[in-house]
Amino acid sequence: MNRYVVTGGAGFIGSALVRVLLARGHRVHVIDNLSTGNLDNLEEVADEITVHEIDIRDYDRLAPVIAGAARVFHLAAIPSVPKSIQHPVPSHDANINGTFNVLRAAVEGKAGRVIYAGSSSAYGETEKLPKSEGMAVEPKSPYAVQKLLGEYYATAFSECYGLETVSLRFFNVFGPRQDPSSPYSGVLSIFLKCLLERRRPTIFGDGEQSRDFTYVEDVVDLMLKASEAPGISGKRFNAGNGNRYTLNETWALLQRLEGVDLPAIYAPRRPGDVSHSQADTTAAVRELGHKPRFTLEEGLRLTLQWYRAHMNEEEPEEAGVKLVS
């Protein structure tokens, strides 16, 4: 039984995970409704995977794919803090009801461990940095509440139904294939697009807010470790790099890497925005053997390289990925 399911597998984090699972010899099934994910992300591995175009809100279609899976990586979600404020209904429905459906399908279909993609936004503003898993949580936005609730469900399902679950609190993940095209896109993807197009980015607030930007390969590595480590069911771990950089510092670094001078435009701070974010990685290092490998600069260089190579690419006529349902 080595069928691995990745919900949100056509997204930039999910597709990076799919590649590594395939390299390890697993059979991979992707569940994605292609709302923010894109089959182009899976193009090179199209012949090796099965893709199900299913919305996680649709239990009846979801359940048979999850039944009997050895591992379920649950990454499907409607991401973004501001999107959850402007469109709270779909965001609530996908992130809370969708997560409930995945967990329920895993219990009813006797699947193996579920690895849930939580969010560092759950912490909200904390007095201390870095943020550790034992701290009180204070979610500030609907998105943060939704992602936290998914963790609570994961723990309760472990406790009540014996389903193995592990939650990982992702800290601002970035890397190749992250879609920069929406105003809700992750800030680094937007910064990199601006840089390559020689445009000035907009920074919301004074730019002194800080983030623990985490390179996608480090998060994939941690997900694999969380899928294998014994004796951790029901637990949650930070999935971060352990550092933090302000937006001003990060934009300055990018300009330096590219040798350009493009001063940012400043706009009012966004509601629901957290001031500072930095992961305490102690528990992940101790219990999962976590070893972040990429500094911010290394990750940015690799991502910049990828965007440069792919930004002006023509849309392929056919993605080449076959949909099963």
Ligand code: UD1
């Ligand atoms: C939050 C979570 C993160 C989660 C993500 C999902 C926190 C600390 N982090 O990220 O774990 O994965 O949601 O979407 O809550 N910004 C600009 N200009 C832009 C775009 C954004 O200045 O064009 C600013 C935002 O106001 C924010 C920062 O950049 O201060 C990061 O924003 P974003 O990339 O959207 O992620 P978070 O909201 O931090």
